[in-house]
Amino acid sequence: MINKIARSVxxxxxxxxxxxxxxxxxxxxxxxxxxxxxxxxxxxxxDLTVVxxxxxxxxxxxxxxxxxxxxxxxxxxxxxxxxxxxFDALYRSGKLELELVPQGNLAERIRAAGAGIGAFFSxxxxxxxxxxxxxGTSRETRHINGRDYVLEMPIxxxxxxxxxxxxxxxxxxIYRKAARNFGPVMATAAKHTVATVHEIAELGEMDPEHxxxxxxxxxxxxxxxxxxxxxxxxxxxx
Amino acid sequence: MxxxxxxxxxxAARVAQDIPEGATVNLGIGMPTSVANHIPADREVLLQxxxxxxxxxxxxxxxxxxxxLINAGKQPVTLLPGGSYFHHADSFxxxxxxxxDICVLxxxxxxxxxxxxxxxxxxxxxxxxxxxxxxxxxxxxQTWVMMDLLTKKGDSxxxxxxxxxxxxxxxxxxxxxxxxxxxxxxxxxxxxDKVDGLDHAELEKLxxxxxxx
Numbered sequence: 096m097i098n099k100i101a102r103s104v105x106x107x108x109x110x111x112x113x114x115x116x117x118x119x120x121x122x123x124x125x126x127x128x129x130x131x132x133x134x135x136x137x138x139x140x141x142d143l144t145v146v147x148x149x150x151x152x153x154x155x156x157x158x159x160x161x162x163x164x165x166x167x168x169x170x171x172x173x174x175x176x177x178x179x180x181x182f183d184a185l186y187r188s189g190k191l192e193l194e195l196v197p198q199g200n201l202a203e204r205i206r207a208a209g210a211g212i213g214a215f216f217s218x219x220x221x222x223x224x225x226x227x228x229x230x231g232t233s234r235e236t237r238h239i240n241g242r243d244y245v246l247e248m249p250i251x252x253x254x255x256x257x258x259x260x261x262x263x264x265x266x267x268x269i270y271r272k273a274a275r276n277f278g279p280v281m282a283t284a285a286k287h288t289v290a291t292v293h294e295i296a297e298l299g300e301m302d303p304e305h306x307x308x309x310x311x312x313x314x315x316x317x318x319x320x321x322x323x324x325x326x327x328x329x330x331x332x333x
Numbered sequence: 334m335x336x337x338x339x340x341x342x343x344x345a346a347r348v349a350q351d352i353p354e355g356a357t358v359n360l361g362i363g364m365p366t367s368v369a370n371h372i373p374a375d376r377e378v379l380l381q382x383x384x385x386x387x388x389x390x391x392x393x394x395x396x397x398x399x400x401x402l403i404n405a406g407k408q409p410v411t412l413l414p415g416g417s418y419f420h421h422a423d424s425f426x427x428x429x430x431x432x433x434d435i436c437v438l439x440x441x442x443x444x445x446x447x448x449x450x451x452x453x454x455x456x457x458x459x460x461x462x463x464x465x466x467x468x469x470x471x472x473x474x475q476t477w478v479m480m481d482l483l484t485k486k487g488d489s490x491x492x493x494x495x496x497x498x499x500x501x502x503x504x505x506x507x508x509x510x511x512x513x514x515x516x517x518x519x520x521x522x523x524x525x526d527k528v529d530g531l532d533h534a535e536l537e538k539l540x541x542x543x544x545x546x
Contacts, residue, residue, distance in 0.1 A: 122384040122385075122403075122421075123384075123403055123407035124400060124407070125384070125400060125401050125402075125403050126401070148421075172462070172463055172464050172465070173462045173463065173464040174460055174461075174462055175460040175461075175462040176407075179460070182460075183460055186460060187458065187460075193461075195461050195462070195463055196463075197463050197464075197465070197466070197467040197468050198383065198421070198425065198463070198464050198465040198468060199421075199424075199425030199428060199429055199465060199467075199468030199472070200467075200468070201421075202420075202421035202422045202424070202425050203422060203425065203429075205422075206422040217429070218429065218471050218472075219429060219467045219468045219471055219472070220467050221471070221501075221502065222499060222501070222502040223467060223498065223499045223500065223501070224453075224498050224499075225463065225467065270418075271401050272399065272401040272402040272412075272418055273382070273384050273385050273386055273401060273402050273403060273418060274401040275385055275418055275419070275420050276384050276385050276420065276421050277420070277421045278420065279420040279422075280420050280421055280422045307420075
């Protein structure tokens with residue numbers, strides 16, 4: 096019998112190794128798998144690369160993970176938030192490496208990894224600083240049908256931690272509102288995808304027409320209690 | 334002759350006036366968000382939010398906030414009947430794939446030929462953050478900028494060449510500002526309209542660039 100329901104967060108995260116690339120879903124605070132991040136802190140894996148749209152806020156969740164000093168690098172599109180002080184301090188002191196990626200390229204690079212695409216040409220970022228290698232040289236570009244593109248490489252995850260609403264023992268998932276965001280894409284791109292759900296359904300109970308992530312992309316699901324999603328804001332940039 | 338600047342509301346209304354019936358639009362964080370409040374009630378316009386919402390509605394009543402339903406600025410919003418949710422790769426396919434009619438963004442600088450700088454001032458020690466700005470700028474069928482023409486110090490934000498880090502090249506079609514609406518073309522700026530009482534020559538002097546009538 097296939098049963099992807101883990102008994103605990105600890106069980107679902109037991110295999111996370113030092114040096115792993117961890118894809119973490121969520122945009123702002125919607126869809127952030129807080130319980131799995133707390134579990135990762137407890138689990139203790141270090142030298143991690145974290146991929147998320149943001150870089151944490153306040154002192155909990157991602158920010159708390161960064162505070163442990165076990166994250167080497169963050170790949171994200173928007174680290175600056177109203178209260179991203181943990182990231183800000185680590186970044187400024189050089190203790191945390193940042194790879195800044197335009198949000199659509201971030202999503203598509205993860206999608207490419209999950210879809211077996213070796214690399215792809217994106218028009219986003221052409222002619223900007225974000226089309227440069229860390230050493231300042233330009234990444235490969237190409238002019239195709241009158242438009243300029245930059246070569247983008249896939250982002251493969253060793254682990255994906257995502258938050259869904261409902262799942263079953265085959266790993267099928269549905270999400271809630273805009274908390275879906277990166278979840279379905281990240282689920283496809285990791286060797287080991289763990290999803291939290293608020294409800295576990297019997298097989299067949301979820302309408303197959305409504306399943307967003309088919310269970311093939313999910314390895315473990317953990318049921319957690321529903322807690323209110325907190326607000327989080329952006330710093331004014333202008 | 335004296336002239337009155339457009340207020341923030343008047344500017345938002347001016348942008349909204351040009352959004353046609355049936356358009357799908359992404360409004361950037363900050364000033365552009367206010368355009369939604371000025372879309373005429375008899376015009377059906379679909380708002381897209383980068384975090385996976387099409388058919389976004391206004392802010393909920395106090396007490397009805399749902400933080401699983403937020404906009405790109407992380408503020409609670411609502412979904413209109415007919416609206417939909419989707420994942421991030423689909424959301425950015427809507428932009429990059431040219432499915433979005435218009436995006437309205439803020440800017441630090443815009444060049445006369447439509448280069449955009451709106452994500453970084455390149456200040457040392459600043460935390461860089463780009464979000465969806467680069468995808469939106471080059472992806473929407475039309476990118477409009479909504480901004481004040483001058484900085485607080487009185488420098489023009491419309492420039493011959495951007496000095497701040499670029500967001501996209503030649504991507505801005507129009508600039509909506511407190512004094513004038515300008516088109517950016519490969520040949521440079523062209524006037525669409527200006528506030529009453531402002532001379533063409535005076536506007537050119539403020540910006541420091543020629544503007545075709």
